[in-house]
Amino acid sequence: MDSTGKRALGATAPQFRTRLLAWYDANARDLPWRKDHDTYRVWVSEIMLQQTRVAAVIEHYHEFLRRFPSVEKLANARQASVLAAWSGLGYYRRARMLHAAAKVVVRKLRRRLPQTAVGWRELPGIGRYTAAAIASIACGEAVGVVDGNVERVLQRLGGEPIRGEALWGASEKLLDRARPGDFNQAMMELGATVCTPRAPTCLTCPLIELCATRGELNGAEKGVRQKKREIHYALHRRDGAVFLVQRPKDVSLMAGMWELPEITPPGKNRGPAFTVRHSITVTDYTVHVWSTAPPNDHGQWISVTGLNRVALTGLARKILKKVESTKEAT
Numbered sequence: 001m002d003s004t005g006k007r008a009l010g011a012t013a014p015q016f017r018t019r020l021l022a023w024y025d026a027n028a029r030d031l032p033w034r035k036d037h038d039t040y041r042v043w044v045s046e047i048m049l050q051q052t053r054v055a056a057v058i059e060h061y062h063e064f065l066r067r068f069p070s071v072e073k074l075a076n077a078r079q080a081s082v083l084a085a086w087s088g089l090g091y092y093r094r095a096r097m098l099h100a101a102a103k104v105v106v107r108k109l110r111r112r113l114p115q116t117a118v119g120w121r122e123l124p125g126i127g128r129y130t131a132a133a134i135a136s137i138a139c140g141e142a143v144g145v146v147d148g149n150v151e152r153v154l155q156r157l158g159g160e161p162i163r164g165e166a167l168w169g170a171s172e173k174l175l176d177r178a179r180p181g182d183f184n185q186a187m188m189e190l191g192a193t194v195c196t197p198r199a200p201t202c203l204t205c206p207l208i209e210l211c212a213t214r215g216e217l218n219g220a221e222k223g224v225r226q227k228k229r230e231i232h233y234a235l236h237r238r239d240g241a242v243f244l245v246q247r248p249k250d251v252s253l254m255a256g257m258w259e260l261p262e263i264t265p266p267g268k269n270r271g272p273a274f275t276v277r278h279s280i281t282v283t284d285y286t287v288h289v290w291s292t293a294p295p296n297d298h299g300q301w302i303s304v305t306g307l308n309r310v311a312l313t314g315l316a317r318k319i320l321k322k323v324e325s326t327k328e329a330t
C-alpha cells in the first residue's frame, strides 16, 4: 500500500469521514427504509436487499409491510402467506428465515428485537454483514460493515487487495462512531453509485484526494493473468509547472483525468530519467519517464503547487511524487 493508501485508511480518517458523510448527506438516494430507523423495517429491507437490486426491493417492500406491519404479524402469519408476499424477490430461503426469526423474537425474546450485532447474529438467517448493518443503521451501534461494495471501495482506496479480517478491521477503523449507520450506508452507497465495479466515476468521488488508485484496479484483485506492457511518458517542467494532458471524456478508464503526455521513446543515445512499475486492471506496465518536451502542445501547464486540486491519474501522481522526492527530473 503506498503512502496515499495508508493515509486514506489511517491517519486521515477524520477527513475521510467528514468528506464521505457530507457527500452522503447531499447525495443519499431517497429509499423508503431510510425514512425512519424503525428496527423491524430496517431488518426487512436488509434481508430483501441480499442478492436483489434496490429497484426490485422497492417494488415489494411496501406491500410486504402492508401485509406484515409488525414482527408479531409476521410471526403469526402462515408461511404460505409470507412466501406469497415474497413472490418476485426470489431466493425464498430468505423469506423462510425471516419468518423463523420473527417467531424467535416473539416467542423467545418477548417481542424485543436485538439491539446489538451480537444479538442479531443469534437469529436464523442473519450473518455477520446483516447483523452489523441492522445494528448500526437501526440501533446506532458503532460497528463497521463489509459487503461487496465496501470491499471494493476499501481496496481501491488503499491500493492493494485486502481481504477477510483485514477488511473488517479497516471498516471498523474508519467508522464514524457518532454516525455509524450513516457512515456504513455512505460507504455502501458510494460503492453502488460512484465507485462502481466496471467504471468508477472518480471525478465525482468525494474521496478522490485520499484514494491510492483513482479507478485503476489492482490486477491481483481480479485474480486474472496479467499482461505486460512498456510505455513512455514525457516529463516537461518549467518555472514550477508541469505539462499535462487530459484523457478524453468518453474513455471507460479514468475519463477526464490528467496525466503526462505519452510519447514514443526519444532514441537510443540516452536513457529515461527513471522507470516505475504500475498495474492497471489486467496489465502490468513498465513506465519509462523521459525528461523531454512532448511532440505537440495539446495540453496544459499546471503549477506544481496546485497539483493537489487536479484530478490526476494514479500513475501520474506516482510519477510526480517520485520526481518531487528524488528530484530526478530536470
Ligand code: SF4
Binding pocket: 153, 156, 157, 194, 195, 196, 200, 201, 202, 203, 205, 206, 207, 208, 211, 212, 213, 214, 215, 216
Ligand atoms: S477515487 Fe475512484 S477508485 Fe477511488 S474511491 Fe473514489 S470512485 Fe473509487
